[in-house]
Amino acid sequence: MTTAPRIYKLDRLNEIDNSDELFILSIVQVFLENAPITTNNLVLALNDNNLEMIYFWAHKLKSNINLFCIESIMTEIKNLEQFAKTNTNTDQIPGLVKLVNEVMQQAITEIKTDFKL
Amino acid sequence: MKQETISIYIVEDDAVYSAVLGHFLSLNPDFKVKKFFTAKEFLAALPDKPDIVTLDYTLPDSNGDQLLAKVKEVSPATKVIIISGQEDIKIAIDLFKKGANDYIVKDADTQERLWLSINQLRENIALKKEVANLQQEVQSKYNFQNAIIGNSYPLKSVFALMEKAASTNITVSITGETGTGKDLVAKAIHFNSDKRKAPFVPVNVAAIPRELLESELFGHEKGAFTGAISRRIGKFEEANNGTLFLDEIGEMDISMQAKLLRVLQEQEITRVGSNELLKINVRIIVATHRNLMDQVKKGKFREDLFYRLLGLPIHLPPLRERGSDIILIAKHFIDKFCTENNLGKKSLDIAAKKKLMLYSFPGNIRELKSVVELASVMSEGEEINETHIQLNSNMNNEINSVTETLTLKQFTSQLIQHYLDTNEYDVLKVAEILDVGKSTIYRMVNNNELKLQRNTDNK
Numbered sequence: 001m002t003t004a005p006r007i008y009k010l011d012r013l014n015e016i017d018n019s020d021e022l023f024i025l026s027i028v029q030v031f032l033e034n035a036p037i038t039t040n041n042l043v044l045a046l047n048d049n050n051l052e053m054i055y056f057w058a059h060k061l062k063s064n065i066n067l068f069c070i071e072s073i074m075t076e077i078k079n080l081e082q083f084a085k086t087n088t089n090t091d092q093i094p095g096l097v098k099l100v101n102e103v104m105q106q107a108i109t110e111i112k113t114d115f116k117l
Numbered sequence: 118m119k120q121e122t123i124s125i126y127i128v129e130d131d132a133v134y135s136a137v138l139g140h141f142l143s144l145n146p147d148f149k150v151k152k153f154f155t156a157k158e159f160l161a162a163l164p165d166k167p168d169i170v171t172l173d174y175t176l177p178d179s180n181g182d183q184l185l186a187k188v189k190e191v192s193p194a195t196k197v198i199i200i201s202g203q204e205d206i207k208i209a210i211d212l213f214k215k216g217a218n219d220y221i222v223k224d225a226d227t228q229e230r231l232w233l234s235i236n237q238l239r240e241n242i243a244l245k246k247e248v249a250n251l252q253q254e255v256q257s258k259y260n261f262q263n264a265i266i267g268n269s270y271p272l273k274s275v276f277a278l279m280e281k282a283a284s285t286n287i288t289v290s291i292t293g294e295t296g297t298g299k300d301l302v303a304k305a306i307h308f309n310s311d312k313r314k315a316p317f318v319p320v321n322v323a324a325i326p327r328e329l330l331e332s333e334l335f336g337h338e339k340g341a342f343t344g345a346i347s348r349r350i351g352k353f354e355e356a357n358n359g360t361l362f363l364d365e366i367g368e369m370d371i372s373m374q375a376k377l378l379r380v381l382q383e384q385e386i387t388r389v390g391s392n393e394l395l396k397i398n399v400r401i402i403v404a405t406h407r408n409l410m411d412q413v414k415k416g417k418f419r420e421d422l423f424y425r426l427l428g429l430p431i432h433l434p435p436l437r438e439r440g441s442d443i444i445l446i447a448k449h450f451i452d453k454f455c456t457e458n459n460l461g462k463k464s465l466d467i468a469a470k471k472k473l474m475l476y477s478f479p480g481n482i483r484e485l486k487s488v489v490e491l492a493s494v495m496s497e498g499e500e501i502n503e504t505h506i507q508l509n510s511n512m513n514n515e516i517n518s519v520t521e522t523l524t525l526k527q528f529t530s531q532l533i534q535h536y537l538d539t540n541e542y543d544v545l546k547v548a549e550i551l552d553v554g555k556s557t558i559y560r561m562v563n564n565n566e567l568k569l570q571r572n573t574d575n576k
Contacts, residue, residue, distance in 0.1 A: 016141050016228055023140050027133060034132045059175055059202045063134045063223045081203070 055084035259308035267442030293433030296481030315359030341390025440550035
């Protein structure tokens with residue numbers, strides 16, 4: 001595939017079924033169909049200033065970020081989820097959403113390129 | 118144990134995670150996995166009662182709490198694993214209280230934990246399924262018609278009494294010659310009664326030394342007598358809420374009879390060496406090959422106990438009074454024996470059937486079983502003929518010699534005469550047993566082919 005450093009890793013998916021290529025490809029396809037929508041919903045929830053929905057989408061995005069080992073925002077997505085749920089540190093929320101969105105877009109682009117999709 | 122297919126529903130709105138879980142679980146070919154993305158879809162399929170459900174705690178149209186309650190309501194046996202994106206002890210404890218079987222947090226080792234969890238639940242599910250299968254097997258094995266083979270007239274009245282016995286808790290006393298299947302009747306009554314899920318405990322009174330019977334029935338405390346090295350519960354306690362079957366009750370020692378009577382009257386027992394009274398709720402079925410009334414007259418059986426135990430009396434007819442049942446039962450034993458011993462399929466030829474029908478079977482079904490099993494071994498081909506039937510008894514059996522020279526007509530009249538002789542010349546009864554018209558018998562009487570009284574020449 002590629003030797004350039006990537007923002008995501010397939011380590012966890014490889015562990016699940018001994019690097020079964022078809023399995024990885026199927027998960028990647030589902031990811032590419034869904035992650036852009038989820039990320040977009042998170043941004044829309046911020047625009048609406050709807051904490052409940054920010055929590056909901058951040059929560060959903062968290063497992064995707066975990067599965068694709070997008071380490072640079074793992075702590076951030078947890079914080080975002082927590083702040084939105086508990087209505088704390090709300091001043092940090094817009095910045096966190098912005099960062100998560102940017103990194104997700106980058107991951108999506110990289111994955112599309114790597115899998116030629 | 119045979120691995121059963123386990124049906125698993127994944128309820129997860131995150132398509133990526135759902136695909137990962139679905140794929141991961143499908144790696145085991147025994148797991149039949151279905152995926153649901155919304156609570157609505159899942160609830161529509163819930164009546165199919167999956168074995169296991171993995172529930173995402175946060176769904177757009179519901180939450181784990183509500184769905185768990187719904188699962189417990191619609192399909193209580195379904196195991197529920199909650200998968201949550203957040204570790205929240207309070208929520209987890211609350212879900213466990215409401216009947217969740219596991220709570221797994223989505224993180225690095227979710228798959229491994231889920232795999233472990235499902236495999237543990239699976240053992241539990243497999244055991245439950247096995248228990249249910251066995252219960253069904255026992256139920257069908259002791260279904261009256263399966264437990265006792267035959268459709269002769271005397272047996273039909275036995276079935277009718279057994280049904281009455283099974284539908285109540287009345288004490289049942291079964292009498293009948295040795296080998297008539299008294300224990301089978303007792304078991305069949307138990308497994309068709311509302312006590313079927315509680316124990317059926319058989320005790321053969323004749324097989325237990327008289328000095329041990331009391332502790333066998335009522336149990337004993339540690340040190341109650343030499344050799345009582347630990348506390349032991351007795352058969353009455355073991356059978357609590359179920360059925361205690363006292364076989365060969367006629368052999369019970371007279372002093373023991375007094376103790377048994379007291380227990381039956383008070384419905385409580387005391388273990389040997391204890392002062393504590395224990396309440397018991399046990400259905401009693403007794404059996405004997407003796408005529409208990411005769412034993413009462415001889416002073417060998419307490420009259421008060423006799424009446425206490427009489428309850429619903431069921432008399433099992435001896436095999437010789439059951440006409441064509443002999444052939445039905447013989448076939449059953451031959452099929453069973455040949456299957457168990459890989460002997461191929463064998464059947465009785467006409468002469469062999471005649472020979473069996475004419476014999477008096479003093480040992481009843483037990484004797485018939487050994488006779489036909491031996492015959493199955495002796496016969497080489499598919500047919501069992503009369504030379505294979507070796508009757509071991511030369512007890513008084515008026516027509517047990519089938520000579521080669523008999524014509525069918527002579528044979529028929531000998532057979533009917535034999536049944537008339539042994540059934541007090543009751544034409545209707547014999548017609549029923551042998552499945553011939555009563556007018557046929559009367560015609561043969563008119564033709565002097567049969568006698569309606571004992572004929573000493575008829576040998």
